Amino acid sequence: MNDNSFLFIIExxxxxxxxxxxxxxxxxxxxxxxxxxxxxxxxAIGGGTMRDLMLDVTPFWMLTPVYLVITGISxxxxxxxxxHLSRLEGTFFIFDxxxxxxxxxxxMQKSLAEDYPFWVAIIMGTFTGAFGGILxxxxxxxxxxxxxxxxxxxxxxxxxxxxxxxxxxxxxxIVCQSATAAGVILTRxxxxxxxxxxxxxKGDTGNVGNDNCKQPD
Amino acid sequence: MNDNSFLFIIExxxxxxxxxxxxxxxxxxxxxxxxxxxxxxxxAIGGGTMRDLMLDVTPFWMLTPVYLVITGISxxxxxxxxxHLSRLEGTFFIFDxxxxxxxxxxxMQKSLAEDYPFWVAIIMGTFTGAFGGILxxxxxxxxxxxxxxxxxxxxxxxxxxxxxxxxxxxxxxIVCQSATAAGVILTRxxxxxxxxxxxxxKGDTGNVGNDNCKQPD
Amino acid sequence: MNDNSFLFIIExxxxxxxxxxxxxxxxxxxxxxxxxxxxxxxxAIGGGTMRDLMLDVTPFWMLTPVYLVITGISxxxxxxxxxHLSRLEGTFFIFDxxxxxxxxxxxMQKSLAEDYPFWVAIIMGTFTGAFGGILxxxxxxxxxxxxxxxxxxxxxxxxxxxxxxxxxxxxxxIVCQSATAAGVILTRxxxxxxxxxxxxxKGDTGNVGNDNCKQPD
Numbered sequence: 174m175n176d177n178s179f180l181f182i183i184e185x186x187x188x189x190x191x192x193x194x195x196x197x198x199x200x201x202x203x204x205x206x207x208x209x210x211x212x213x214x215x216x217a218i219g220g221g222t223m224r225d226l227m228l229d230v231t232p233f234w235m236l237t238p239v240y241l242v243i244t245g246i247s248x249x250x251x252x253x254x255x256x257h258l259s260r261l262e263g264t265f266f267i268f269d270x271x272x273x274x275x276x277x278x279x280x281m282q283k284s285l286a287e288d289y290p291f292w293v294a295i296i297m298g299t300f301t302g303a304f305g306g307i308l309x310x311x312x313x314x315x316x317x318x319x320x321x322x323x324x325x326x327x328x329x330x331x332x333x334x335x336x337x338x339x340x341x342x343x344x345x346x347i348v349c350q351s352a353t354a355a356g357v358i359l360t361r362x363x364x365x366x367x368x369x370x371x372x373x374x375k376g377d378t379g380n381v382g383n384d385n386c387k388q389p390d
Numbered sequence: 391m392n393d394n395s396f397l398f399i400i401e402x403x404x405x406x407x408x409x410x411x412x413x414x415x416x417x418x419x420x421x422x423x424x425x426x427x428x429x430x431x432x433x434a435i436g437g438g439t440m441r442d443l444m445l446d447v448t449p450f451w452m453l454t455p456v457y458l459v460i461t462g463i464s465x466x467x468x469x470x471x472x473x474h475l476s477r478l479e480g481t482f483f484i485f486d487x488x489x490x491x492x493x494x495x496x497x498m499q500k501s502l503a504e505d506y507p508f509w510v511a512i513i514m515g516t517f518t519g520a521f522g523g524i525l526x527x528x529x530x531x532x533x534x535x536x537x538x539x540x541x542x543x544x545x546x547x548x549x550x551x552x553x554x555x556x557x558x559x560x561x562x563x564i565v566c567q568s569a570t571a572a573g574v575i576l577t578r579x580x581x582x583x584x585x586x587x588x589x590x591x592k593g594d595t596g597n598v599g600n601d602n603c604k605q606p607d
Numbered sequence: 608m609n610d611n612s613f614l615f616i617i618e619x620x621x622x623x624x625x626x627x628x629x630x631x632x633x634x635x636x637x638x639x640x641x642x643x644x645x646x647x648x649x650x651a652i653g654g655g656t657m658r659d660l661m662l663d664v665t666p667f668w669m670l671t672p673v674y675l676v677i678t679g680i681s682x683x684x685x686x687x688x689x690x691h692l693s694r695l696e697g698t699f700f701i702f703d704x705x706x707x708x709x710x711x712x713x714x715m716q717k718s719l720a721e722d723y724p725f726w727v728a729i730i731m732g733t734f735t736g737a738f739g740g741i742l743x744x745x746x747x748x749x750x751x752x753x754x755x756x757x758x759x760x761x762x763x764x765x766x767x768x769x770x771x772x773x774x775x776x777x778x779x780x781i782v783c784q785s786a787t788a789a790g791v792i793l794t795r796x797x798x799x800x801x802x803x804x805x806x807x808x809k810g811d812t813g814n815v816g817n818d819n820c821k822q823p824d
Binding site: 196199200202203204205206207208209211212222226229231232235238241251252255311312313314 | 443444446506509510513524528531532533534536537538541543544587588589590591592
């Protein structure tokens with residue numbers, strides 16, 4: 174198995190894990206099969222699509238139907254497995270974390286290939302990994318979970334900083350990318366294992382915003 | 391009346407029906423006139439705008455102000471007609487279905503013109519027809535209706551498959567497009583008449599997602 | 608201080624005010640630090656990003672990290688100031704209004720520079736000023752405030768019409784842009800001072816839409 178087919182398998186695993194996540198969230202809202210498919214697809218490809226729009230390249234899923242097929246397989250799996258899926262939580266966590274690491278690396282690579290600086294690449298990597306989940310929660314009308322729990326996105330940023338540091342130290346691409354992926358995975362696993370989370374911000378004065386500010390009396 | 395002016399009238403009817411749909415949903419949330427206009431506009435042009443961004447062409451509504459004008463007319467109509475609008479439900483259903491069929495055909499045409507394969511064109515056609523309504527429901531903070539009711543999007547996909555099949559059988563564009571539109575319209579009308587709907591997916595374990603997966607103990 | 612550095616300072620003030628607005632809204636939803644940062648960033652750069660995608664130019668924030676830094680400073684400020692922030696409501700209102708005026712002018716300039724007509728430029732100016740707040744409310748799962756209160760977006764449109772009129776009368780760019788900014792600021796301040804608001808649209812028949820229309824019996 175060469176490098177490319179290895180990466181491709183990783184990508185499929187990540188797409189599958191993200192799609193299943195979207196479909197399961199949708200199922201809890203009692204949507205129909207089409208809705209579940211759409212939410213699964215958006216979860217799997219939404220981050221990468223927004224990234225590609227911002228990088229001004231063709232959205233990746235328009236180049237091969239494999240992402241649509243994987244989402245379809247994910248839907249069939251959720252239907253067939255039903256309640257038994259929850260026994261596989263650990264497997265999904267591993268798949269999801271591998272997928273996340275892969276999405277971060279791909280997002281960074283694509284940005285660097287378009288000659289953007291590292292700080293843009295880190296944002297794009299994080300975006301690729303985290304935005305699908307935000308879109309999923311918007312679609313099903315929830316406050317994005319990623320804003321409240323876990324250090325999901327922080328793991329992406331830590332991975333991105335590792336990439337930057339190793340690249341600055343002149344390590345080659347393989348080393349940079351492997352270490353980035355490892356950084357994302359280890360951070361996420363450690364965060365879940367040791368219950369790390371970011372502090373919550375406290376509100377001040379009720380719901381405020383730039384469109385209902387009050388003028389001073 | 392030549393072909394183009396016929397298509398243009400169909401497009402205006404579709405835009406009008408979609409804008410009215412958005413404005414009526416917004417009105418039920420007690421938004422102000424600006425909010426109603428925005429929701430109507432997004433419902434009418436949102437799907438096509440996202441499609442054009444993904445195809446990397448200029449969003450269609452930036453080339454002529456007619457879509458903004460139609461949305462304005464829709465707003466005036468909703469204000470003037472008020473409660474009497476509900477008597478026209480049947481007329482709106484017809485307009486909306488014609489518009490949907492048109493949007494699917496346009497979305498497919500534009501994708502094929504950019505040399506994308508049929509499976510991309512079918513997604514873009516469905517996207518053009520269905521995404522405006524999803525954006526509308528996100529804007530007014532509802533779970534998208536399209537995920538729960540009706541076989542709205544499925545009608546788009548069936549239309550798209552008809553286009554694909556007829557094109558593969560070497561029929562010319564006029565035949566393909568007319569049959570696609572007819573397929574969308576008949577599927578939708580039959581679905582409403584015979585109360586067809588897609589099965590609902592059942593939830594499994596409460597709200598799950600790729601950002602709150604639990605690691606196995 | 609030359610013109611460009613003056614404009615840059617205005618832009619930073621606007622970005623800061625918008626970011627603080629997003630972070631404060633997020634804080635009231637008890638999100639974590641990352642979530643607050645994302646909502647602040649989206650509020651500050653979301654409108655301009657969507658504008659740049661539609662104009663097919665590189666999103667402005669990908670060219671310099673200053674917007675990310677300003678959002679970070681905004682987050683630190685909200686954390687440090689906490690409840691005391693509400694005493695600065697008047698200052699934020701002024702910053703926010705200055706920022707809004709700036710965003711409208713920049714949005715219009717960029718569109719005109721790409722040879723779009725004035726009606727596109729006015730929409731893009733309004734979009735730049737108002738869409739960040741809409742995205743903010745979608746992210747935190749609220750009905751966008753801008754749809755219900757204030758004449759925020761109307762101030763953008765009035766500013767845009769002033770630009771159009773003065774340009775048609777052959778005034779130079781500096782005059783057009785200054786008058787536009789003044790128009791936005793004065794309209795917004797007057798609207799808040801005199802409690803102007805747009806009329807609310809009344810609903811008709813319960814929740815309707817283009818995906819649950821009923822066929823006539």
